[in-house]
Amino acid sequence: MFEVLVYVYENYWQGDACPELHQLSRKLTAVGFDAEEIQAALVWLNGLNIAAQNTQIDLLETAPADDARATAKLPKGFQPQSEGSLRVYSVTEQQHLGAQALGFVSFLESAGVLPPHMREIVIDRAMAAPGEPLALDDLKIIVLMVYWSFGEEPDALVLDELCDDADFRVAH
Template identity: 75%
Template sequence: MFEVLVYVYENYWQGDACPAASQLSRKLTAAGFEPEEIQAALIWLEGLNVAAQGTQISLPASGTTTDTINPSASIRAQAPDSLRIYSVAEQTHLGAQSLGFVSFLESSGVLPPHMREIVIDRAMAAPGDPVTLDDLKIIVLMVYWSFGEEPDALVLDELCDDTEFRLAH
């Protein structure tokens, strides 16, 4: 599935240029991907689309956020000193390395809380137990992609760099 996601990211890096699911499926089949991989990736991408659209919120001056899809729903913005507690299922499925990386991105200020929650959601929907760090990096890239944002150069380098051959100084 992750090979398909990388292909989609590389070929449709402008999210609005990505074709509809049926046309994307045909293009992925023509590119040589297996039907099971394509189906898993399309289901995962649909979940990403739903999650990203669900966070399209406006911030009124009152300090609460109003959901534009359901204007009667009100959500409080996360307080700066709040703490995210991971469930046992999240800890098990993500693993210490992936959770540490999410924490690193968040503390660096490049992964806001709403995007962190989508990363966690999509990682929980991904195969692997635990999810590998490389797969998590792809998930983070896809979350940025779903918002039509490109991470800054240093974050992009961290997400795309193969750390296997890195030498610590």
């Protein structure tokens, strides 16, 4: 499934250029991907599309969390995350994601490149991915796909961290 997602990211890096799912399926089949991998990736991408459409980025970025106007515009029952809040992961999330993936999500959050609304989509899509614990390289692909779904490109240093193979790094 992740090979298909990487192909989609590389070939349709502008999310709006990506064809509809049934047409994408035909294109992926023509490229030579396995039917089961394509189906799994399309189901996963559909979930990503739904999550991205239901998130209202503009409301979170246009005003501070304590601004009453921004809070009034938020969907009913949705509260912005305060600066002092802490995300607690369920036992199921901890088991499925594993220590490396959770540590990487924490790193991205503390670096200020993974806002709370995107973090929740990353966690949701990671929970929908196969593998327990989830491989760190697979989580990096998920983070890239979440950025892609919002039509955003990560900062160059973040992109380097997401695409860099740590096995070939040389310690100084």
